[in-house]
Every structure is written in structure tokens, then in C-alpha cells.
Amino acid sequence: MRITFKPLTPFKVPVDLSPITPDNLEGMDIGEVKSLQVWVGSKRKRIDEIFLVELSEDGGEEVAIVFMGDFGKARGIGSRMSKGSITVKGSGGLRVGEYMRGGTIVVEGDVDHWLGMAMRGGSIHVKGSAGSYVGAPPKGSSKGMRGGSIIIDGDAGECIGAYMRDGSIEVKGNVGLFPGLRMLGGTIVVYGNCMGRAAARMKDGRVIILGSIGSILPTFQIEEIRPSVRGVRERLEGPFYVFQGDLSEDGKGRLFVSKPSNPELAFFEKLL
Amino acid sequence: MKDALLIRNGVVYDPMNGVEGEVMDIAIKDGVIVEAIDERKAKVIDASGMLVMPGGVDIHSHIAGSKSNIGRLLRPEDHRRSYEPKTALTRSGVGHSVPSTKTTGYRYARMGYTTVFEAASPPLKQKHTWEELNDIPIIDKATLTVMGNNWFIMDFISQGRIEDAAIYAAWLLKATKGYGIKIVNPGGVEAWGWGGNVYDLDELVPYFGITPREIVEGLCKINSMLNLPHTIHVHVNRLGMPNNCWTTLRTAHTVRKAFGGGKLLIHITHCQFSGYAGSTWTTLRSGAEYIAKYVNSVDHISLDMGQVVFTDTTTMTGDGPLEFRLFQSLAGKWANADVEVETGAGIVPIRYSRRSYVGTIQWAVGLELALLVNDPWRIVLTTDHPNGGPFTAYPRVISWLMSSKARSKVMERVNRRALKYTALPSIDREYTFTDIAIVTRAAPAKLLGLKRKGHLGVGADADIAIYDLDPRKVDPSVDYRRVRRALRRAAYTIKGGRIVVVKGEVVEDIPGRSIWVDVDIPEDKVEELLREVKPRFEEFYTVKLRNYPVPEDMILNPSPIKINPSI
């Protein structure tokens, strides 16, 4: 079944869409879906009070949800889902795919912060840009992303993959500071540039930067130069400077930085 | 309030007045238990087939003040797993192990607890403690004022000026609106001011020329000079270290040697954490038997359990060095907050695991203490909330005390090797309803000297808990789950004569009373001492003497107890 939600008027206040997932909608008829309640600011509203809901009976067991429009003020699209698919034809808002366990989410626009928060499985593809804390655990927790894959076609903000344990995050554009902060495992690939401080306090895992990074933290040590490195699905051509760290945390992770994109790091070669 | 209330036909346990499971009525008027009332003008609660007890009294719980708030700050992830939305009658809140203020009050009330003592408050930050206590609804509250590392107390004692120390202590209690003298790792927290600790009762505290033994004996003497209603309340040295049960015993014994037996002299708090034998963590054993044997052979010491519960919780204590040691082994979050001239604080989240060797020993020690000490009037049920576990775990602890079967069920899933080094598997004793009424109500009230709490006699505050449990029909040894469930959500909780909880839900949000001790020392003696102390006070502290005390108008519903000292 494929069901489409189109806002009747643009959202003015936060809208919590975490109940609208394939898991929750499974087995419901259109009437039940319309009568679901969600938080709109501090008020509870029925779905049909804020959305035009259209059902197309494509057949098939799987629930496919489509959100059409600007969902920049939404929270929790795809929250905890384990199956089915969600497509957002527009911007996705905050905490898209939080605690996701399976299924797929595609956002055609941008998303705000906390994309894939504490994700465990499934896949998210954002065609626009993302905010900060992609895949990170909620503030105060150290249990980060432990599975699943996130792909961002645009840029991303700071601390992507913070506290990550497993899974993969790929950003085609640029990222801000601290990708892979306190990482314990998993793989982060940044095809664009990184503002700096990659893999700070990493204990294990891999961060790969194909663009420029500016500088490396003094808590990392150059290990070798490698011609290529395994990305998420493919081999990435380098050559790459390979750094080990974060030594201040007795870390055994690896930071791969493209040699051609970072000529100012050439002095590290002397230390090899 | 002029409300008249009659609790009819309950199965009443009021051990203080010798009532053990009698069916009787309880009459309440103007917030107090009275002999009789005019039924026709009263609201009647039909308590037939229900267990009726005085409201619970928690003698030691960290619910308010600077380190509790640091604990809340440190645990956003703990708040997310446990929250309470607002209702028409109640405020919202969060927190599994360190609940926010409103939630704290409601949760105690739902369990039928009506009086809670904040376990340790540093005088310099006492205004903070009271601001938080004021925000906690329903329960009556008091605080214990930490003195065991206080520079002025230590200086006076080491100079032999015991009477001046007593006057200073009395002034401190008045300035903080405190209830009693709390001692936390005497001398050790002062050493932590330099990053150190003390490891022996006779070790000299750096720069102070005093030993922990002298601090404890000095404050014990001061306590009796001031005729305080509670004894000194002591968190002993070497808490949380292997083989520390001997320090506990030596601390308990030192005051007996100094002052003789025949009356209560010392309360050892959260004794479980100070009840270990075995010289290292890997050879840790329970030391509860040694402690219980001693407690059974003397009459001057009381304890509270400090029971560990297998859960994720937050440790918080004035024992700074202890928390640093915990951080060293757990390598997670750690907060530290020294308080100048007075004490310290440390906060570290912890998870007690049933698979862990040490965790199992800890779990066993608390229960052993309660089961091996013969006199239930000298042992109180606590978890040292939240150090051993949240206070919401009390019903579980009660079920363990009342049912050997309940204990066995837990023991099936703990670290079996550790159990061999405890006496718990061989203990058959099961607490009766009377015993529970003593260790959760009557004993703490009596030990604290709260004359109108912990019992249901005429004149007592009308703080009453009614549970949907017929003690004549339920065998707690077998049906411990029923007991646990019933004690979690009181059928009725009455506070000061007002019905605040019905069927486990808060139905009225009222403020509680603030209890403190007003030691009547002659004004001129205090002023003379303060005049002498003021220059040094303002040299050491970063606040002026005048800005130090808690202003009277800061206390909500003050309920002072006037005390006549012997000086």
C-alpha cells in the first residue's frame, strides 16, 4: 500500500510525525490512518485536520509512505521503523529516521539535525544536505549508531557519526568539524572537504576524507600511505595518508586522508 | 485543615504502640490522629481487608541540593527512559535514578512514604538544598548537615575546645535549618581537597593534626552535649573498598569505648557499602556477618541498609575520593564538586549487574545485614537512593526481606561463585509485616527522634499508608509478587490528614512541611563565638558570615523542633 500525506497548510509550529511509520500503519485502513493523532505544537490534531491523505492500493504487503511538501518543521519522520519505505518529497526536518531498525527512507530535500539518531539498521538517502549529529545518540547518551547506512548527497554539519559503533555514513559534499567524534566502529566517508578535527577521540572505526581537511589533530600518528582504501561498497582510489588514533584515548582507529587533496600535509611523509 | 477522616476496619500495623495486625479504626482531625471523631461529619475510607501502616519514613536519601542537581545534569539519557506527563492534578517530570523535584515527591507519596531526610547537605550550599526541597511536593522533609570535614569543627576539636565546637555545631544547624550531624568519610574529604584520602581511623588528616577517630568521637560528644534527637549519622572511612567492614566496626566501637553503652550513639549509614571482607576486589567477601554479630552484641549502634538493586543508577556522595576511584574503574562520566572549608561531592553513573562478582556480593550484603541483625528497631530499609538504586525499588527490597523464595529466585540468576562468599543462601529468616512496619516506619522515626512520625497513636501526624493487601490472607513468603505490587501503589496515602494518593495516583498536590532542629543555645554565647570566628571565617570562605545562613523566610512550612542542650 502507498499512502501520501500532503499538508493542507504550511506548518507553522513543530509537528511530531513519529507515529506515521510503515510499522504503525500496517494493517490500518484509510479511516484509521486519518484518525491518528499527532502533536502540532502543544495541541493534538487528527491527521486529516492537517493533511490531505491519499491512498493508492498498489497491492503488496509493504507500506510505502510519501510525504509531499516542506516538512522542515517535522520531527521524527520514520522514527523506529523496521520495514517499508518513506519518501519525503521536500525537506525532512529533525530526527529523520531516529532509532531506525530497517526499511528505507529517501528525502529529496534537506534535513535538519539528528538524521538517523541512534540508528540500528535500514537505509537513509538524503538528496539535499543534512545538519549536525547525523547518526549520533541523543545528547547525554554514548550509545551511537550501530547499523544501517546513511547517504547524504549534499553537505552535512558537525559531529556526524559521533559515538558511532557500526554501520556507514557517506557524505558526497562537505562536512563540518568532528566527524566520527568518539567513534567506536563503523565507517564514515566524506567525499568533499572536512572543516577539521576528524575522528577526534576515536577508539576504533574508520573515517575517510577525500577532500581537504586542513590539519590533523596532534593526537594522531601517521602510519603509512596506501594507494586505495575500502569504502562502504567500493574501493576508493587514493593515495591516502593513513593516521592511527586517537592516541589520547589509546585509540586503534584509522583516519584516511586523501594525499592529492591535502598537499599541506606532505610534511607527515618525513615521519614515515 | 478541619477535615475529619475515619479509616475504618483496616488491618493496622503500628509497632511503636504494640499494634500488630489488629483490625481497628483510625480517626483523624485537623491533620492529627485523634481518639475518636463524629463519624457523621467525617469522610470515611473503608479499609476493610487492607493493610494500614504509618506513612513511610526514609532516613537517608539524596533527593535535593547541589550534587543531586549535578546528578540530574549528568543523566539526560536516564531521564528519557522515565518521564511523567502533567495531568490535571500533577506536574510533569523526568528521571529514573535522579528524578526531578515534582516527580520525586509524587513517587514517594504513591508508595505511601510521607517523610524523607535529605542525606547530606553542605552548609555553604544549604540554600540550594532548601530551594529544591521546597519544590518537592507532599512529603515532609529534613536535611542532615555535613560536619565531618568542616575546618572549624576540626580545628576546635583538635584544640580541645569541645564546648566551642558544640556551640559552632549548634549554630551550623540553626544557620542551615538542619536536623542532625552528618559525617562523611571524616578527614578523607578534606584530604581530597589535595587529591588524597585517609585510609585509617588513626591517620592524621594533612595539615589539621586530627584523626578520623577524633573527629567521630568529638562530634559524638557534641551530639550528646546538644541533646540532638538523632545520633551522629556516619558514612564511614574506606567506604566502597574491599575489607572495609573492620573500619566500620572500629568506627562503631570507638564511640562505645569513649562514651559507654546503654544508649544509641552512632548510626552507620548505607552499611552495605561498608560491609565487605576479603582483601581485594577479586577476593571480595561479605563482611555482613561480622557486622551483624557486633550489632547484636551491643546496644549503641543503628544501621541503614544501603541495599543494591540490579539496575542502572547514579552514585552520588560527599565522598569525593570514592567517586574518583569509581571513575577510574568505570571510565564513564564523572562529576566532582568540592565545597570550600566543608566537604566535597562526586557523581558517577553505575550499573549493578547480577552477573558481576562484586555486584552479587554487594546485593547480598545489604540483605544479610537486615536478616542477621536481630533487633529490627536498629536497622532501617534504604537503598541510599540513588546510590544502590532508586527509592522506587523499596517494594522489591521489602519482598526480598519477606520471602526467602523471592531471594532464591534472584540468586538463581546472580554470579554463583560470589554467592559462596556470602551467608545469604543459608539464611531462612523472613520479615513479618510487623518487621517491615518497623524498618520502614517505626524504627527510622524513633532513631531520628521524630515523636509524631512512624506511628498511629493519638497525637501523631496523620501520615498514613493504606495498601490493597490483606495481611491476614496473603502469605508474603509465597505471594511476594502481590506484596510488591501492592506496596508500589498505595490504595490511599494520607498526609497531614489529607488524602493525597488514591489507587496509586496522586489526587492532591500539597506542600509538605520542613522539619529542622532549633538548638536553644544562649544568644550571647553564640555571638561571642561568632565574633571570634568571623575574621577566620571570612578569610577561608568566599562569602561573608552574614550571607551564609539560610534566611528564615526561605523555608516552606517550617516545623522546627526546639531542643534544650546541655551546655
Add this chain to the structure above:
Amino acid sequence: MIIPSIVVEEKAAEYTIEDVICPFCGCCCDDIIVSVKDGRIIDVRNACTLGASKFLHIDEGRLLKPKIGRFESAREASLSEAIETVVGLLKDSYYPLFYGWACTSCEAILLGLDLAEILGGAIDNTSIVCHGPTILAGQDLGLITATLGQVKNRADLIVFWGCNPLEAHPRHIARYSVSSKGRFISGRRDRKVVVVDVRRTNTARIADLFIEVKPGYDYEVLSALKMLVRDLDLEVDEVGGIPVSKLEELADMMVEARFGALFFGTGLTMSRGRDKNIEAAIELVRCLNFKTKFVLIPMRGHFNVTGANEAFTWRTGYPVSIDFSQGYPRYLPGETTAVDILRRGECDLFFVVASDPISHMPRRAVEHLSNIPVITLDPKLTPTVYLSDVAIPVAYTGIEVDGSVYRMDTVPLRMRKIVDPPPGILPDTEILRMILEKVRGCV
């Protein structure tokens, strides 16, 4: 026995009050002497120029009457009309945002929390533009700190990192740190002072060692120090523009200190890295605690921003950025933070107490305020007051009304009323109570 709060007879036309607590910065100096004549403050002693200036200029630039209407459309209104208007606006809102709370008492802050909870709105305080990063780091790692008296009595090494107390917290130097005297320290000569900053500040002039760090490289430098303190090797010769030999000197000073104190300010919290800079500082102090005694203390700006964090935390579990819209406190930086809510244009009402966000917040956040009703409670005429649809004058906490506040090191203090506010002006607690009462009636 309780020490009287006023030295001389209250009814006299001219009198002096001692031990007054200064309501300016996070130092909350409590030895101020204020002279009052005919109900006005005429003299202030012991305070620094910043504090004295606040006491002596409370009559200037004040909002004297409630006003309704923005900018040129503003007109004077009675208090009851202003309150009615405020209540009407609040009732209609779906997601009001309450902001400010740094320059007022905890009593007022608790009332603000009451209001936000009843209305299901969001509430945030000004620490998000100052030491919010410190608080955030405190949630993930935990702060290793002490009250200021520990520094006064014990510290033989003081490090100022990214802060300039000589200018921002003038009396800190003499009262709490550099030249303070205590039980174990007799003054300046028993101490070493280090300043780490991006330029040679005035505070650097009184230091024994000044280290100039390249702007935006504090995180790298703190990381390097952590390595050195742990006796690990650095491969590089220079970090953040500082030769490693200099960093080794600093690391040695820190490890060899008997009691070290690291004070830090917006140089760390508001530069590249923000809360991660503070995390790096905490990590360094943790490592130092394995070798000696070391603490860190944030140089909080306003006199009760710490109290805002404390009150928020005991009531909701979180120190900043609370959302009550779903009936209970929720918190997530980037989602429930005031700046982000404004940036996304998500609140439909903005209620400000004791703060001037128009002057302090990023422009994009402030733009949304053209679209929604803005209500302000403030003693002064500020740009936010001019923008507000309703502004109600209130008394100065700590001068015209009592209040509970928390010093930068979380020591609680009780500020006292010294003089009356101008006629008709009430404490913000009174205004908030009046609003609450009316709101409770309708909700």
C-alpha cells in the same frame, strides 16, 4: 542569633547597608557597601566599576510604564490592560517560546517554568549564547570543579584560558584567584599564573606565563596537553602556533602544581569547537587528577545565569532548552534550543524576561520576530523592548527586590532589596504570578 541584614535603622532617611551582593556578573561579590538617601542609592563601595555602575544608574534608561505596540506605534497602557493583552496572546499560541532568565531570581525562573509547562511551550535561557557549551560538556562527561574558596585557600597554579577577568570579572583576581589569600596560600607570590589566549590581554600582563594560541586552535592545544600530561609523545613540533617545548613547560607546571585551577570563558566556549573545546578541557583536567589535584571553573557572565541552569535542572532534569509541548520536559540541542526554534520560525509567540535577545542572537533567529507577537518583561529600555508588542517594566533583582541567585561556582546566595522600585513597578515574580493566575483560569 541570626545576623541582622541591615546595619542601621531602616527608617532613617540616610543609611548604609553592608554585605550587599552585587547583581552584575557571575562573581556575585557579597561585600558591597551601599549608601542610601531618601530612597535612592547615592554611594557604592568595594564594587568594581561594572557593578558600581549598575547600582548607581538604575534610574536611567528605564521602562517606566507598560507599553503596547511596536516601535512608533507604542502607547502607554495600564498594567491590567497589558496583562490582559499578554494572557490573550498566550492563550492563542500553539508553541510559545520563553527566553532569557539570566538577570533575574530563581523565584522568577520557576514561575517561568510553570508558565511554559501550563502552555506547552518551550523555554530556554541565555546560557545558550555564553556557557551553554560548558553545560553540554557537563552532560556528556561531567565537570570536575570546586567552589571558589578551594582556589583561594589551596591553588598554587591558576590558568586563565580564553577569558579576561581583569576586564570582565575585575574583582575575581583579588577575591577568588590570583592575589586572594587563604588558609594555605598567603597571596600572589605563592602562586603561578598562566594566561592562554589569542592575544595578549590585560590579564596576560599579570601572568607569569602567557601563551598565545592561534585563533580557533584551542582544541588542538588542549589535546596536545592531554598527550603530554599522559606522558605520550607528540610527533609535531608545534600545535596551534605554540612550540611543543612551551606546551611541555605548561604541562609540567600543571602536573607539578599542588592544586591547579583552570578558569575559562567565551574564548573557549564560543570559538571553533564550542562544547567540544570544553570537553577537551575536562579531559585534560581528568588526566591531571591522576597526578595531582586540578579543577575547572567556568567564568559565568551574568549574576544568575548559573541559577537559571540550576532551577531548570531541578524542575525538568535539563539545564537549558526545554520543550513542554508534549506534556513533559523534552530536551535535544538543535531541536529545542531557542536559537534553532527561531531560525526555523517555529514558535508563534516570544516571551522574554531579563534579557535582550535582539542584541545578542544571530540575525536569522531574530528575523522571525517580525512575524510573531513579542512580549518582554525588563527594567530597561532595550532594543527588544522597542520591538515588543507588549512590554511590562519590572524591578531590578538584587537591588529593588529580593531573590535567590547562584554564583559562577554554584554557591547559592540570597540577594536583598536595597531600595524601592519606581512607583507602579513590580517585581517580575509578581507580574508572572498575575499572568499565571489568569492563564490557569482559562486553560
